[in-house]
Amino acid sequence: MKRRSLLTAIGASSLGILNPSGLLQAATKQYHHALDELNLIHAIDDDDFWQQIRQAYSVSPTLINLNNGGVSPAPRVVQEAVDYYNRLCNEAPSYYMWRILDAGREPLRQKMADLAGTSPDELAFNRNSSESLETVIFGLRLKAGDEIVLTKQDYPNMINAWKQREKRDGLVLKWISFDFPIENKEQIVSKFADAFSSKTKVVHITHMINWNGQLLPAKEIAGEAHKRGIEVLVDGAHSFAHIPYKISDLDCDYFGTSLHKWMSAPIGSGLLYVKKDKIKNLYPFLASADPESTDIRKFESLGTRSFPIEQAIAHAIDFYNMIGTERKFKRLQYLKEYWVNQVKTHPKVNIHCPMSPDWGGALGMVSVTGKKPEELSEYLFTQYKIHTVSIDWENIHGVRITPNVYTMTKELDKLVKGILEFADKA
DSSP states (O other), X not given: OOHHHHHHHHHHHHHGGGSGGGTTHHHHHHHHHHHHTSOHHHHTTOHHHHHHHHTTSOOOSSOEEOBTTTOOOOOHHHHHHHHHHXXXXXXXXXXXXXXXXXXXXXXXXXHHHHHXXXXXXXXXXESOHHHHHHHHHHHSOOOTTOEEEEETTSOHHHHHHHHHHHHHHOOEEEEXXXXXXXXXXXXXXXXXXXXXXXXXXXXXXXXXXXXXXXXOOHHHHHHHHHHTTOEEEEEOTTTTTTSSOOGGGGTOSEEEEETTSTTOOOSSOEEEEEOGGGSTTSOOSSOXXXXXXXXXXXXXXXXXXXXXXXXXXXXXXXXXHHHOHHHHHHHHHHHHHHHHHHHTTSTTEEEOSOOSTTSOSSOEEEEETTSOHHHHHHHHHHHHOEEOEEEEETTEEEEEEBOOTTOOHHHHHHHHHHHHHHHHHO
């Protein structure tokens, strides 16, 4: 592996911002050449290689960030793209926003469609997964008595949105609950299917549970739902650009995600997918001229928004593609296994995340018997400046650990040391 070529590519990606029309084009070729020199398998545990990837980020030198599941940082080239476009817009906002940058939305839509495996006419850009999913939740034509199947482990914003429709419109919410982690497809699918009835209109599926990284078999659940004429809404906030799949693989009707999570796009960028034949009957969250239009763009009537953030998504896609879906996923899985395997044998340490790559990715969860999650999280931060998040939701309790591609094993060594120290004192 010629590491110098990778460093050159990283430098070129930053310098390219001076020429926005050619941003990342030359750097992309250099990156691909550098990455292709390193065998996929060998790349997974090659910290020298990933140290070069780390240089593409503005990582804090004093804080170990292991809460990438909340919001992932954008690489420097994406940050610089936002800055450049923002400066450009402020030279003459209405001109550069609506006559120049607005023209970039359709190429961006096609670029994202290529990545997601969908038609560009099925994708709309917005600000986050909550906005995407609530567009669907509040836009569906449902009536009193219609049943919605969802789980108690779903994301709070989505639960609250469905509860609001329950209160306002008389919908019936049918709750199911799981004791995760589970690595049994039939067990999960059958529990959803058993909750379906002749009154069920929608099933809400969190593709990857944000609390502990549990992956649900969305395609198989969708198959059971569609057999019964039930529409399928998938929350892909934590799975998109994290694990290898296309949106089209899931056989869902609606899908929402936050691009500022695992895509490492600018903070405040999201994506909505609506299957082509479902667009007409879904009302937009914010009013458009024709709410029954079959044009996906009716969901983008957000008023004045950040064009710089939107256009910089394209550079995040380029950076993601440079690393490669499989290479990224395997590295993230490796990082989880790296720390979990070193702490799981301690008699007081409990692991609450699936370990098979078929059932999860980077997201892990740990707890210590006899201690509250926030106590462990506080200890890690106080003693080692390791930023994590404590979880106390329904039947899921622990500290969530989410590394990213810039995370080094020497940082995880500190995590391991901290967990074991804390467990010894418990």
